[in-house]
Amino acid sequence: MDTGFLIALITLLGGGFILLIKKKKK
Structure with a gap:
């Protein structure tokens, strides 16, 4: 497996997870 990938x-x-939390807080 490629480490960079x-x-x-x-x-x-x-x-994506951080974006989801930010959307839920608004």
């Missing part, structure tokens, strides 16, 4: 996937998932 894994890091990008985690960053994407984390960013």
Whole structure:
């Protein structure tokens, strides 16, 4: 497995999760 791909996937998932929380708070 490519480490760079894994890091990008985690960053994407984390960013999406943060966006979801921000939308719920508004």
